[in-house]
Amino acid sequence: MKRLVLITISCCAFGTAYSGGYRAALQGQKAMGMGHTGVALGESAETVFFNPAGMPLLEDNASFTAGVTLVNSNIEYYSRETNARAKTDNPISTPISLYYSRKHSEQLSYGLGIYTPFGSTVEWPADWAGSHLVNKINLAAIFVQPTIAWKFNDKYSVGLGLNYASGGVKFDRNLNTSLTNANGDRSKVTLDASGVEAFGANLGFMAKVSDKMRIGVNYRTEIMLEAEGQSADFENVPGALATTFTDTTFSADIPLPAELTLGLSYQVDDKTTLAVDVNFTEWSAYDELRIDFDNAAPTSVNPRGYEDTTTFRVGVQHHRNEKWTLRGGVYYDQSPVVSGLFAPETPRGDNSALTVGATYNRSPRLAFDVSAFTLLSGEVTNSYDQYAESDGTLSPFGGTYLSSANGIGFGVSYNY
Amino acid sequence: MLMVLSGCDSSIDTAGSDQYSSGDADFSTLVTVGDSLTAGYADSALYRNGQEASYPAIVAGQLNKIAPITFTQPLVDDNTGGLLLGGTPITTIGNRLVLAAGADGALAPAPIEGTPSTEIGVPLVGPFNNVGIPGAKSFHLVTPNYGDATGLLAGTANPYFVRFASAASTTVLADAAGQQPTFFTLWIGNNDTLSYATGGGVGVDQTGNADAATYGAADITDPTLFAGVYNTVVTALTGNGAKGVLINLPDVTSIPFFTTVPHNAIPLDADTATFVNGEFANYNGGLLAAEAATAITADERAARTITFAAGNNAALISDESLTDLTGSGLPNYRQATAEDYILLTTLGALGTLAEPGNPASVIGVAVALTDAQVLTAAEVELASAANAAYNATIAAIADASPDLALYDAAAAQQVLATTGVKYGTGGITAVFARGGGFSLDGVHPTERGYAVIANDIMGVIEDNFGATIPRVDPGSYRTVYTN
Numbered sequence: 001m002k003r004l005v006l007i008t009i010s011c012c013a014f015g016t017a018y019s020g021g022y023r024a025a026l027q028g029q030k031a032m033g034m035g036h037t038g039v040a041l042g043e044s045a046e047t048v049f050f051n052p053a054g055m056p057l058l059e060d061n062a063s064f065t066a067g068v069t070l071v072n073s074n075i076e077y078y079s080r081e082t083n084a085r086a087k088t089d090n091p092i093s094t095p096i097s098l099y100y101s102r103k104h105s106e107q108l109s110y111g112l113g114i115y116t117p118f119g120s121t122v123e124w125p126a127d128w129a130g131s132h133l134v135n136k137i138n139l140a141a142i143f144v145q146p147t148i149a150w151k152f153n154d155k156y157s158v159g160l161g162l163n164y165a166s167g168g169v170k171f172d173r174n175l176n177t178s179l180t181n182a183n184g185d186r187s188k189v190t191l192d193a194s195g196v197e198a199f200g201a202n203l204g205f206m207a208k209v210s211d212k213m214r215i216g217v218n219y220r221t222e223i224m225l226e227a228e229g230q231s232a233d234f235e236n237v238p239g240a241l242a243t244t245f246t247d248t249t250f251s252a253d254i255p256l257p258a259e260l261t262l263g264l265s266y267q268v269d270d271k272t273t274l275a276v277d278v279n280f281t282e283w284s285a286y287d288e289l290r291i292d293f294d295n296a297a298p299t300s301v302n303p304r305g306y307e308d309t310t311t312f313r314v315g316v317q318h319h320r321n322e323k324w325t326l327r328g329g330v331y332y333d334q335s336p337v338v339s340g341l342f343a344p345e346t347p348r349g350d351n352s353a354l355t356v357g358a359t360y361n362r363s364p365r366l367a368f369d370v371s372a373f374t375l376l377s378g379e380v381t382n383s384y385d386q387y388a389e390s391d392g393t394l395s396p397f398g399g400t401y402l403s404s405a406n407g408i409g410f411g412v413s414y415n416y
Numbered sequence: 417m418l419m420v421l422s423g424c425d426s427s428i429d430t431a432g433s434d435q436y437s438s439g440d441a442d443f444s445t446l447v448t449v450g451d452s453l454t455a456g457y458a459d460s461a462l463y464r465n466g467q468e469a470s471y472p473a474i475v476a477g478q479l480n481k482i483a484p485i486t487f488t489q490p491l492v493d494d495n496t497g498g499l500l501l502g503g504t505p506i507t508t509i510g511n512r513l514v515l516a517a518g519a520d521g522a523l524a525p526a527p528i529e530g531t532p533s534t535e536i537g538v539p540l541v542g543p544f545n546n547v548g549i550p551g552a553k554s555f556h557l558v559t560p561n562y563g564d565a566t567g568l569l570a571g572t573a574n575p576y577f578v579r580f581a582s583a584a585s586t587t588v589l590a591d592a593a594g595q596q597p598t599f600f601t602l603w604i605g606n607n608d609t610l611s612y613a614t615g616g617g618v619g620v621d622q623t624g625n626a627d628a629a630t631y632g633a634a635d636i637t638d639p640t641l642f643a644g645v646y647n648t649v650v651t652a653l654t655g656n657g658a659k660g661v662l663i664n665l666p667d668v669t670s671i672p673f674f675t676t677v678p679h680n681a682i683p684l685d686a687d688t689a690t691f692v693n694g695e696f697a698n699y700n701g702g703l704l705a706a707e708a709a710t711a712i713t714a715d716e717r718a719a720r721t722i723t724f725a726a727g728n729n730a731a732l733i734s735d736e737s738l739t740d741l742t743g744s745g746l747p748n749y750r751q752a753t754a755e756d757y758i759l760l761t762t763l764g765a766l767g768t769l770a771e772p773g774n775p776a777s778v779i780g781v782a783v784a785l786t787d788a789q790v791l792t793a794a795e796v797e798l799a800s801a802a803n804a805a806y807n808a809t810i811a812a813i814a815d816a817s818p819d820l821a822l823y824d825a826a827a828a829q830q831v832l833a834t835t836g837v838k839y840g841t842g843g844i845t846a847v848f849a850r851g852g853g854f855s856l857d858g859v860h861p862t863e864r865g866y867a868v869i870a871n872d873i874m875g876v877i878e879d880n881f882g883a884t885i886p887r888v889d890p891g892s893y894r895t896v897y898t899n
Binding site for chain 1: 465495514515516517523528839840841842843850852864886887888889890891892894895896897898899
């Protein structure tokens with residue numbers, strides 16, 4: 001039975017499953033089916049991400065799993081005050097995950113994870129009402145994580161992964177609320193940073209409290225993407241201002257915040273497992289977005305003031321028979337965005353999601369996973385109050401946002 | 417599982433804002449009558465983008481969301497501005513202004529380069545719902561042959577109306593009322609004082625003379641003539657039972673054309689001030705002599721005495737209303753006060769040398785600003801008095817009929833000039849070039865300014881006729897263009 005579970009577990013990597021901010025919690029198809037829990041499971045190679053300490057607990061000698069999720073997410077904007085409306089036209093995003101775990105000995109396991117935990121693409125119509133804040137933003141980061149884990153005894157194990165992160169961000173917005181060239185085209189800037197590299201760590205601890213219960217702790221360090229010397233292109237800038245807004249390079253720091261997750265799993269019976277995770281994310285690292293241009297253009301300081309968040313996740317897994325495993329889950333996700341700093345880059349409030357998943361065991365070794373989620377978040381009415389016009393007066397930008405997101409993921413697992 | 421994905425076809429609850437209604441009004445044939453402010457004129461020109469953001473175009477676009485209507489405008493052919501007559505540019509009508517870097521790198525309004533392509537010699541086939549004629553005064557609406565090309569040279573015809581008049585002999589009013597409007601807006605009378613004011617008060621106040629045939633282009637229209645014309649126009653426009661909005665006239669001194677240049681914008685150091693004062697010693701002495709000879713009062717002598725000091729100084733101006741002492745060799749000079757308005761168009765000349773190379777010919781210090789460069793306090797009073805009389809007429813006519821609503825543009829303009837207008841995601845003020853409310857001619861609104869006016873007018877229509885009309889987001893409209 002355990003073998004079946006492991007095989008199926010491959011991929012719940014949700015493309016943009018949303019953990020608030022620009023975190024895309026979709027790092028395993030099996031986990032996704034269970035509300036993206038997994039810190040105290042240790043049942044599939046997905047544990048390389050969720051808790052490296054689970055690697056020695058895997059049943060097979062070697063476990064491999066890979067998955068991809070197709071995520072469709074959009075946001076609608078409406079202002080009662082100005083009657084302005086807009087709707088994003090976001091492309092389908094495709095977060096991926098790939099994990100491998102192998103036992104070197106009863107005690108020592110090693111493995112590798114490749115996954116995309118941060119990602120957000122928001123594409124508003126050009127020159128929409130909030131175009132001075134953002135027209136388009138695309139953030140992507142891929143993590144490569146070589147990992148080792150050590151099992152002390154039947155009860156305790158630990159794991160350590162080193163994260164190599166490579167990220168990029170593309171950000172496009174109008175220079176302000178009114179500047180146009182002589183043709184009346186709005187002046188805008190496009191920031192494009194790519195190949196920004198950084199390092200971090202993924203630490204895990206797992207304990208078997210009883211035959212039926214496991215607890216786990218997972219900590220992922222903050223990774224600061226420091227973009228330097230990346231390209232900033234100015235478009236539709238009036239000739240008279242061309243010497244100020246020349247195409248240039250810029251620097252900006254984007255934090256990928258630290259996360260601490262505590263988890264518990266409970267074997268209800270032979271066929272059913274329950275998992276609960278509580279995740280704390282240190283979003284307060286994202287205090288402001290500061291863009292230093294290497295030309296005469298003024299430094300762009302954009303207060304964000306994110307707050308730390310807590311996410312609650314619950315999942316259940318049921319082995320229906322030899323061929324099929326079914327999963328279901330739910331999570332409640334706090335938004336790191338505070339009132340008054342609600343920028344249309346990541347305009348989401350607190351939200352909840354329902355997830356489901358299944359595994360089909362083709363053979364004891366080969367299994368296929370599928371998972372799906374849908375966001376239950378409703379409308380949020382809020383504003384970004386810190387936008388300053390050139391004369392220093394603040395022009396709040398607010399309205400009602402309705403976000404929708406849903407996705408479907410596919411995975412494959414192979415154990416031997 | 418797949419069904420979960422397909423769901424989610426939600427939409428923002430707009431709380432019934434899609435339930436728009438025309439109320440008691442019938443907008444099926446909307447006709448808008450007026451001058452440059454109705455035409456969508458901005459930046460000293462009539463150009464395509466401005467017309468597309470004229471307040472009539474914006475209002476019509478929103479009324480169209482209640483029930484489809486057709487609203488046509490006599491759109492020009494380009495965004496250059498300017499007009500052609502028989503293929504030749506009309507020299508008195510310039511291209512639109514854009515902010516451009518001057519020789520010193522500072523941004524200042526300048527005409528955009530380009531050759532106009534809008535020909536007025538081949539009249540357009542109408543009718544056009546937007547009958548806004550840049551430059552039109554009240555009485556021009558009822559003046560035959562105002563659209564007759566043969567009157568262009570003599571100045572009896574208006575090139576903008578020539579372009580789309582239905583016939584040479586027609587009147588603006590005939591072309592408007594002939595469309596049998598079901599709803600109209602009327603915003604006329606701005607130029608009846610504005611041409612006088614923007615000309616620095618060189619024209620004549622014709623109050624008491626109701627014969628427009630005797631008027632010069634920069635004269636103030638007789639309020640009695642205005643009232644007669646206005647009644648005629650409203651009667652014709654309501655002939656078909658139309659409802660409408662009458663729009664009153666902002667005071668000329670609330671626009672940046674008059675309020676941008678301070679009266680005391682001339683910085684001098686102590687040495688220069690002493691030198692200049694020496695130059696005016698004879699003039700000041702002559703005033704004292706004239707006072708002693710009772711040719712002028714002590715008040716006038718004091719008002720005319722020229723004193724410069726270190727710091728910012730009031731400009732030297734020529735005021736024809738002062739007692740004529742030229743026989744004694746004393747010109748009509750005094751220094752400006754806060755009640756005088758130095759014209760925006762004078763800004764370029766102020767502080768420059770009247771005679772190149774002669775440092776003693778600084779305009780505003782040694783050489784007085786001319787009558788045409790300043791709207792003096794006395795001239796302001798004449799314009800404001802006439803404007804107040806026009807507004808009283810408009811208010812009385814609006815009051816007399818439940819079918820007529822009044823949009824108090826004068827009050828709205830005061831708000832814009834004093835506190836600015838906020839619209840949710842931003843705001844506009846009347847600060848020249850930077851405030852977002854006024855285009856670069858300092859007289860006409862920007863597209864964003866017109867959007868605010870359009871929203872106001874929609875509010876007036878709602879309040880008076882029970883309609884429910886969706887507003888526009890002014891922030892999505894342009895302000896000044898920078899080259």
